[in-house]
Amino acid sequence: MTKGNIASGKTTCLEYFSKTSDIEVLTEPVSKWRNVQGCNPLGLMYQDPSRWGLTLQTYVQLTMLDRHVLPMSTPVRMMERSIYSAKYIFAENLYKSGKMPEVDFAVLSEWFEWIIKNIAIPVDLIVYLQTSPQTCYERLKQRCREEEKVIPLEYLESIHNLYEDWLIHHKSFEVPAPVLVIPADHDLKKMLHQYEENREKILMAHC
Numbered sequence: 001m002t003k004g005n006i007a008s009g010k011t012t013c014l015e016y017f018s019k020t021s022d023i024e025v026l027t028e029p030v031s032k033w034r035n036v037q038g039c040n041p042l043g044l045m046y047q048d049p050s051r052w053g054l055t056l057q058t059y060v061q062l063t064m065l066d067r068h069v070l071p072m073s074t075p076v077r078m079m080e081r082s083i084y085s086a087k088y089i090f091a092e093n094l095y096k097s098g099k100m101p102e103v104d105f106a107v108l109s110e111w112f113e114w115i116i117k118n119i120a121i122p123v124d125l126i127v128y129l130q131t132s133p134q135t136c137y138e139r140l141k142q143r144c145r146e147e148e149k150v151i152p153l154e155y156l157e158s159i160h161n162l163y164e165d166w167l168i169h170h171k172s173f174e175v176p177a178p179v180l181v182i183p184a185d186h187d188l189k190k191m192l193h194q195y196e197e198n199r200e201k202i203l204m205a206h207c
């Protein structure tokens with residue numbers, strides 16, 4: 001699984017591997033989060049997180065689970081984020097910042113606990129693209145996704161701290177697989193070089 005902050009370069013990384021290897025790549029279903037039966041839960045959440053946070057996070061949880069249970073068509077699969085990052089990072093951030101009511105968080109948490117207890121979600125390796133929030137902020141502005149124009153640097157800092165506490169400092173939640181950290185503040189050329197250096201580790205993780 002490839003993890004990292006918003007606009008850290010996850011999709012770019014996965015697109016690179018999808019072109020150069022016989023592996024299956026599952027990017028995040030962001031298009032679904034932007035359009036479910038004509039509604040845009042991602043946009044609604046950024047406009048009014050207290051009202052729409054649970055709506056978005058419930059849908060993210062469902063669509064991530066749908067990705068996890070897809071039958072494998074190749075020996076190696078790389079997936080962008082997971083049901084774990086949705087809960088441990090984004091839902092947690094909404095709750096901790098006071099933008100998700102206690103009852104919403106409790107309902108979402110019970111759903112999440114039921115899922116991970118009853119449905120197998122195997123993970124061999126977590127590839128963590130480690131960036132500074134500032135780098136993500138610049139890349140986010142450059143990508144210019146309409147819904148994300150309201151995101152301040154502080155939001156990316158909170159998401160960054162939650163990732164670091166989880167995957168690096170082991171201070172929050174159980175980590176479901178070994179973590180491969182790839183420093184990802186570099187330009188694209190250097191990043192592609194780093195991906196090549198780590199190719200073997202990534203592709204052999206399931207063995």
Ligand SMILES: Nc1ncnc2c1ncn2[C@@H]1O[C@H](COP(=O)(O)OP(=O)(O)O)[C@@H](O)[C@H]1O
Binds near residue numbers: 139140142185191
């Ligand atoms: N190493 C890099 N250097 C500069 N820009 C990058 C780099 N990697 C990705 N980008 C650009 O940053 C933006 C976010 O990248 P993306 O892969 O969509 O991130 P994510 O999937 O993590 O949100 C895109 O516009 C992409 O072209």
Ligand SMILES: Cc1cn([C@H]2C[C@H](O)[C@@H](COP(=O)(O)O)O2)c(=O)[nH]c1=O
Binds near residue numbers: 060081
């Ligand atoms: C998993 C997850 C994502 N989001 C938001 C964060 C971003 O605005 C997009 C995903 O885009 P990225 O460039 O791939 O990071 O979705 C969210 O609000 N909640 C979540 O659980």
